[in-house]
Amino acid sequence: MLKEFVEERAAGVLTTTGIPRVDILKVTEPTELFPEIYQPLVSLILQGEKRLLIGSEVMNYTAGQTFIASVALPVIGEIVHASAKGPYLAVRLTFDRAMIADLLLDDPGPAVSSDTPSFCVSHASDRLIDAWFRMLSLMEQPDEIAVMAPLLEREILFRLLRGPQGAVLRQVASIDDRFSQIRNALLRLRKDYATTFHVDELASASNMSPSAFQRRFKTSTGLSPIQYQKRIRLYEARGMLFARPGDVAAVALAVGYESLSQFTREYARMFGSPPARDVRNLRATSPVGPPGYGEPLLG
Template sequence: MNDTLRTLTTFVAQRTQSVLTRAEMPRVEIYRVTQPTKLLPEIYQPFVSLILQGSKRLMIGTQVLDYAAGNTFVASVALPAIGEVIEASVAVPYLAVLLRFDLTVIADLLRDVPGSMDVPHQQSFRVDPASDDLVDAWLRMMRLMDRPDDIAVMAPLLEREILFRLLQGPQGVVLRQAATAEGRFSQIRATLSWVRTNYARPFQVEDLADMANMSPSAFHRRFKASTGLSPLQYQKHLRLYEARRILFAQPGDVAAVAFAVGYESLSQFTREYARLFGAPPASDIRDLRAPGSRNITGAA
């Protein structure tokens, strides 16, 4: 751990107690976890996070990502993901800072940053070591917690610097994909948005391919490369995540929830739910709601 990361970690640790701290800076969050724990499956919206202490495992589709202190994670599209904190304790908690993307800020920044706008299509998420300059920018952003009168002026500047440092590194292509309005990735992003809005409706992959102006085979390949899931798997994850969220908030009629998220068969819903979450709906929700449950939310 370099000196800047150590200073940032100490600063954040001294100013957080709860699992989630929403900093005064726009779209900035801090996560603190004091024991290894599973994270509730959720849809990760575009963001960048930096782990300060501890380690985490993230499952996106069939891919498993392990990352630890000094690593930064970037996602440029909404991703169904399941995570778990691997290393954490009361003495040495897992700590991470997160910035949710404002795509207009990235697009504006790209006009001033040298580099090709012809962005190659590739995976929409990745983990890399944070550069010293990036960690330093994060430290100055976090120090605004003690300087609230400076936030209105300095937070937007430091947000741009964090994004600028990312654009300069290996994760830059992920940010460029997120903000570029033209090209194949933007077409994939449009279909992702459609599926998220219409996840309860049946669709044919061919219809999405037409929407993206691609052949079905090319669309399927690019969609899976972006999200780690096929279009139908992506839809299934959205349905099951939403069903779990509803059942957790209001335990009750499993069949009604299954039909509400688009399933026509309760048995198929129960089977696919258990395959993804490890237990049938009623048992899973009962365990989640039990006192002392080690399931929490948290994207960072």
């Protein structure tokens, strides 16, 4: 029922629903996607299949499964199964940290292990899918959104907290230093991605030893701090070059590279082709264009 409801209302690749932070996604053919920075979110696939590369981990998820992320993650994805008759369909909710924190006051749940990663895939329960359906049904009653959407969002979050992804979701609003300090480090790296940093500085600011900081950081993101910054730089560069093709040297400098040859080498290693050729191919073949910076297009 939810799949049919969503498919009837999906207009193009991305459909804004009028419900705060809730979107519908539809793709009609298998495709590689732009590298993206996923903000903390949950997405539920209703039809089709998606593959994500996060760090060195490859994750597939399909109809009836949810993907959840508690921190900003550099991700490369592809739609594996989709067609005009059976399009990839998904719904997505970007998290409101304050709402999750409020829920945790009433239902704190068990302590979260420092070994818990910041992302996972799991099957959605019938109760969770039902809550999603009632949330999306507000598209037919827009005058009820202001009152009902926050209540239904709380229910979706509550179902997630009580399910197998609860430990990951608790990280979004956790006041535990292990998670809050990593969140702060991620914010700094995303904001100042073009600035050179030393791991010891980040570790000191996080009140951790360098080894403990690196271990916790990689558990959260699947990447070392240096790898994380490099991906942010290259993802941002690709989006900039898509908007301003031909200005490779200026873009390399803007994202923090002092050497054009190093930038070109690392760009080609990440995306399979040198910058100019990659962007030329991308502009010719991409069905969707680049997402806005920090805005996951096909979560």
